[in-house]
Ligand SMILES: CC(C)[C@H](C(=O)O)[C@@H](O)C(=O)O
């Protein structure tokens with residue numbers, strides 16, 4: 296709804312509407328104290344709890360906080376209890392999370408909870424994130440749940456301590472960037488390809504300090520799972536958050552889930568949510584438009600997510616760089632990735648495939664990969680770690696696990712797994728791995744590992760051919 300200012304209606308962006316409702320105080324230098332509706336922690340930021348203990352503080356609103364085990368939990372032979380985790384360092388991380396949640400009285404989704412999964416996947420599945428809320432987590436891919444019209448910020452561990460103690464945090468007001476995706480997605484092109492194309496266009500610096508709103512017909516046509524894949528990678532453009540305006544797709548997804556408004560409050564909640572989308576004529580600090588029809592299946596060749604190209608392209612040459620800084624990135628990436636400038640991407644042979652992560656391991660992702668794998672076999676080691684335990688159960692109910700296993704994939708439990716390896720799931724040092732995860736930095740998936748980011752369908756295509764492959768040639 297437009298705001299009345301000096302008698303005139305000033306159209307507002309969704310970001311402005313949500314922000315304005317959460318400002319508690321403002322201070323010189325342009326910072327605002329923002330109320331946080333919900334906050335999530337995984338095993339990582341344990342020192343936030345140590346800090347509270349040292350200062351003898353409690354959690355201000357423990358029921359608005361959630362602890363979810365994902366980074367360190369094993370994906371294989373899931374132990375019956377935390378004490379059975381073989382590696383002592385990994386065991387300590389998972390144990391600590393459980394102890395902190397219990398000591399401080401916050402809801403816990405522990406390793407063997409049937410609701411366990413990667414926190415951003417779980418936050419959606421349980422409707423912990425809702426339109427109009429501001430949520431935080433000590434994790435940069437918190438942006439994923441912006442798909443619900445939630446303003447979701449990743450923050451650091453010291454900030455988590457502040458949020459635990461006060462349910463609020465000081466923020467500098469971000470700028471706004473609208474990315475409009477016109478048209479419809481062509482065959483073989485998924486939300487991952489769209490976001491890789493956007494990251495490739497906007498670049499790591501282009502989104503810095505901004506909250507992105509993804510808009511346009513292609514985004515409106517997407518399912519919630521696809522919107523989450525888009526919002527997830529907002530951070531790879533340096534953005535503070537990424538959002539999609541809520542609509543009937545959003546409400547249909549949320550209704551009836553554990554933390555969704557109850558039936559008695561549902562209509563009232565939806566009526567409020569319908570006021571959130573940006574008003575026509577609202578001004579964004581920056582605008583970018585992308586034509587969906589021109590997007591092809593994408594893959595990254597280098598060590599930044601912005602090093603994304605259509606699978607039909609060739610490995611770039613340092614001379615293709617737009618400036619000296621990019622040239623240096625290109626040279627370093629070519630050396631690390633062991634690629635020759637000018638070689639067709641489809642000639643790059645791969646050693647391993649990983650389907651998982653909060654970017655691309657929801658049900659529809661696994662179904663898309665299984666569609667490619669049906670009746671085919673992987674020629675390289677490959678594994679799937681579903682985004683949540685619920686995704687795993689649903690995939691098994693649909694028989695997807697049988698397709699993966701018949702294709703030679705390992706069918707694991709839900710964890711961050713090979714996206715980052717905190718639980719010990721790593722490729723062999725130096726291997727070239729096609730991964731559905733969001734990051735391809737040097738050593739991200741383990742020592743010397745060369746990561747190529749792609750969609751689940753493209754990852755499946757690479758698994759059955761042993762090289763980067765245009766999935767459209769297989770389907
Ligand atoms: C470990 C965690 C803090 C980190 C993040 O912030 O995103 C991880 O999830 C990642 O994807 O790199």
Ligand code: SF4
Nearest residue numbers: 436652653711714715
């Ligand atoms: S799956 Fe990967 S990107 Fe997502 S939270 Fe875990 S480590 Fe981070």
